[in-house]
Amino acid sequence: xxxxxxxxxxxxxxxxxxxxxxxxxxxxxxxxxxxxxxxxxxxxxxxxxxxxxxxxxxxxxxxxxxxxxxxxxxxxxxxxxxxxxxxxxxxxxxxxxxxxxxxxxxxxxxxxxxxxxxxxxxxxxxxxxxxxxxxxxxxxxxxxxxxxxxxxxxxxxxxxxxxxxxxxxxxxxxxxxxxxxxxxxxxxxxxxxxxxxxxxxxxxxx
Amino acid sequence: xxxxxxxxxxxxxxxxxxxxxxxxxxxxxxxxxxxxxxxxxxxxxxxxxxxxxxxxxxxxxxxxxxxxxxxxxxxxxxxxxxxxxxxxxxxxxxxxxxxxxxxxxxxxxxxxxxxxxxxxxxxxxxxxxxxxxxxxxxxxxxxxxxxxxxxxxxxxxxxxxxxxxxxxxxxxxxxxxxxxxxxxxxxxxxxxxxxxxxxxxxxxxxxxxxxxxxxxxxxxxxxxxxxxxxxxxxxxxxxxxxxxxxxxxxxxxx
Numbered sequence: 052x053x054x055x056x057x058x059x060x061x062x063x064x065x066x067x068x069x070x071x072x073x074x075x076x077x078x079x080x081x082x083x084x085x086x087x088x089x090x091x092x093x094x095x096x097x098x099x100x101x102x103x104x105x106x107x108x109x110x111x112x113x114x115x116x117x118x119x120x121x122x123x124x125x126x127x128x129x130x131x132x133x134x135x136x137x138x139x140x141x142x143x144x145x146x147x148x149x150x151x152x153x154x155x156x157x158x159x160x161x162x163x164x165x166x167x168x169x170x171x172x173x174x175x176x177x178x179x180x181x182x183x184x185x186x187x188x189x190x191x192x193x194x195x196x197x198x199x200x201x202x203x204x205x206x207x208x209x210x211x212x213x214x215x216x217x218x219x220x221x222x223x224x225x226x227x228x229x230x231x232x233x234x235x236x237x238x239x240x241x242x243x244x245x246x247x248x249x250x251x252x253x254x255x256x257x
Numbered sequence: 258x259x260x261x262x263x264x265x266x267x268x269x270x271x272x273x274x275x276x277x278x279x280x281x282x283x284x285x286x287x288x289x290x291x292x293x294x295x296x297x298x299x300x301x302x303x304x305x306x307x308x309x310x311x312x313x314x315x316x317x318x319x320x321x322x323x324x325x326x327x328x329x330x331x332x333x334x335x336x337x338x339x340x341x342x343x344x345x346x347x348x349x350x351x352x353x354x355x356x357x358x359x360x361x362x363x364x365x366x367x368x369x370x371x372x373x374x375x376x377x378x379x380x381x382x383x384x385x386x387x388x389x390x391x392x393x394x395x396x397x398x399x400x401x402x403x404x405x406x407x408x409x410x411x412x413x414x415x416x417x418x419x420x421x422x423x424x425x426x427x428x429x430x431x432x433x434x435x436x437x438x439x440x441x442x443x444x445x446x447x448x449x450x451x452x453x454x455x456x457x458x459x460x461x462x463x464x465x466x467x468x469x470x471x472x473x474x475x476x477x478x479x480x481x482x483x484x485x486x487x488x489x490x491x492x493x494x495x496x497x498x499x500x501x502x503x504x505x506x507x508x509x510x511x
Contacts, residue, residue, distance in 0.1 A: 055318075056275060058311040058360045060353045063319070064345040077310070077320040079345070086481045086505050089369050091488035091498045136308075136320050172498055202485055240368035253308075254366060256268035 073130060074138050075248035081137040086202045089236070093171040093201070093222055100206050102190060104156060105227040106163070112156040116206065122147045122155060125189060129212040131219070132248040144210050146191035149183035152226075163228040167235060168209050171222035176235035177244070178211055178218055180228075187213060190223060215246035215253070273310060274298075276362040278354060279333050284421045287340045288387060289351050290326060292333040295362060301325055303394040304371040304476070304504075307336065307364030311346060321346045324391035324478075324504075325365065328398035337421065339387035370476065370504045374399060378472045380408040383457065383487055385479020388506060389421050392478055396436070400429055409473075410438045411465055413457050413483065416445035439465045457483075459490040469495040478504040 069080050086092075097116040104111040114122070126145045132138045153161060161180040168176050182188060191210040192199065199205030204221030211218045217237050238244050243252040251257060280292040306324045327335035340351040354360075372380060372395045380399065382392035389412060399408055414420045420440065430438050441453035441461065453461060467473035475496060477487050484505045491501050 055312050056359055056361065057314050058349075059355075059358055061311045061319075061349050062313045062315075063317045064348075077318070079319065086485070088503060088505065090503055091492050091501050092485060093498070094489075135322055202481070237369075241366060254271050256270035 069140070073140060075132055076251050077253075078132055078136055078138040078248065081139055084139060084203065085133065085135070085137055087133065087135055087217075088202070088221065089174065090172055095171055095201070095206055095222060097206050101224065102207060103225045104152060105225055107228075111158070111162075111228075112152070119147065119190075119192070119207075123151045125151070125186075126193075127186075127189070127210075127212075129210075131212050131216050134215040134217055134242065134246070134248075134253050138248075142212075143195050144189070144191040145193035145196070146189040146207070146210065148186055149188045149190075150186060152190070153184075161228070163230050165229040165232045167227045167229055167233060168220040168223050169225040169227060170220050171224060174220060174222070174236050176209075176218050176220045177229070177233055177238060178209075178214070179232070179245075182211055182214060187211065190226075191219075213247075215243075215248050217242065218246055271363045271366065273361045273363045275359050276309070276334070277359045278356050280356055281354065284337060285419055287351070287419075288337060288421050290335050290337045291350065291354065292335055293362070294333050298334060299365075300329055301334075301365035302368075302371045302373055303328055303398040304391045305365035305367045305394075306391065307334075307362050308366060309336075309346075310361040310363075311349065312361070319346050322366070324394070326390045326393050326397075328394050328401055330398065330401040337387065337390045337393070370478075370502050372398075372474060372476060374402045374404045374406075376474055378474050379406060379467050381411070381467050381473040381475045382409070383411045383462075383475065383477045383479075385413045385457075385483035385487075386415070386419065387421065388477075388479030388483070388504070390478070391504060392476055393422055395476065396426075396429065399436075400433065405433075405435050407467070408436045409465070409467065410436075411441075411457060411461070412438065413441050413443060413479070415443055417442060417447050417450075437465075457487055457490075459494060462487070462490050463494055466494075469497070472500065475501045476504075477501060479506060481505045 100116045103113040125148045128143045130140045188211045192207050209220045209223045241255050246252050276293040276295045279294050282290040306322050310320045312318050323336045326337040338350045341347045384392050426438050477484050484503050488501050
């Protein structure tokens with residue numbers, strides 16, 4: 052609409068003002084950690100967990116929990132932004148970066164431009180490879196120094212914090228390289244294909 | 258929950274529209290329904306939600322999501338809002354908003370937590386507190402279409418005074434032999450209460466609910482711990498996780 056209508060009597064009730072460059076448009080800061088999932092939380096034992104990198108019909112690499120824990124570990128501190136409007140500042144995650152996964156399987160360059168993340172419960176999400184390389188994405192296994200709780204995606208979730216948090220898929224067990232982009236679960240249900248919070252790409256067509 | 262992997266298709270932006278408050282109905286002492294007129298509403302499915310955006314005189318804006326309570330058949334569009342103490346948006350909507358006011362809204366949003374009469378199997382909706390809202394849209398839709406497939410609402414409230422849509426649910430049950438509504442009161446029960454007490458547990462789900470063999474479509478909505486517990490119990494009782502759709506209200510939802 053052309054002119055933003057004023058909501059009579061509405062005013063900010065925020066006690067602290069968060070610097071604008073930390074909070075994307077339409078978001079508000081929360082200190083708790085809301086849970087949003089489409090179904091029941093799977094209870095995955097690390098003994099049964101594994102993670103694979105797939106290209107076409109072949110596996111580029113597959114790791115058990117112990118093998119995955121032995122890979123180079125990286126810790127990052129970052130802000131996260133959920134499409135349901137909350138943002139959480141200064142969260143700390145530990146895991147294996149996408150760069151280190153490629154290195155471990157002997158790939159100098161990513162084989163394709165897109166990946167699909169596959170998760171327990173059938174959830175999928177698509178991410179451009181360019182958004183995972185150079186430290187931008189990881190498979191996280193620790194949150195604030197502790198194992199990630201099942202409701203928050205444990206044992207392992209994808210972490211792509213510069214995109215809306217549905218892209219940081221919970222309960223991940225496979226990353227599949229794709230020649231061309233395809234839509235994942237929420238992307239097929241009306242949510243934006245890319246999901247840049249700073250451009251407020253919440254829904255299809257934003 | 259298989260992904261539908263489609264090619265990118267032309268997408269139309271879901272535009273902000275002006276919603277005018279036609280009326281406000283008190284549902285409980287902390288919950289109100291906002292009856293809205295939205296000029297170019299393109300229709301919705303039961304279970305979907307909208308985003309709303311409030312703008313203060315100084316330009317400050319806040320956005321939140323609210324489930325739609327009205328069925329697609331009804332006009333006006335109804336949102337049911339619970340006051341979250343200390344919240345920023347819900348106290349304004351519940352306490353300050355008046356008929357004739359307006360705010361911005363866009364939607365409908367969400368295509369997974371959705372049920373229509375075309376969905377096969379019994380409908381089983383499980384609500385904790387204000388989590389009833391999107392489920393009520395499903396039950397109202399079912400009532401408008403006079404569908405006679407079995408349906409069950411299992412509804413957990415703190416006290417009888419906290420039960421949202423209490424009279425309407427009672428009337429629905431009286432008019433429809435294929436609908437059951439089972440209440441449980443967790444904190445306070447009136448004298449002579451013969452219904453269930455305490456939180457929804459595995460025993461109540463097994464006793465009151467549809468068995469997995471009947472392949473019910475299950476929708477669970479409420480606060481995060483409620484949904485986590487109920488959905489875990491359902492899976493432990495043998496329901497396929499793919500038949501259990503959930504919507505969780507975070508504590509920062511205010």
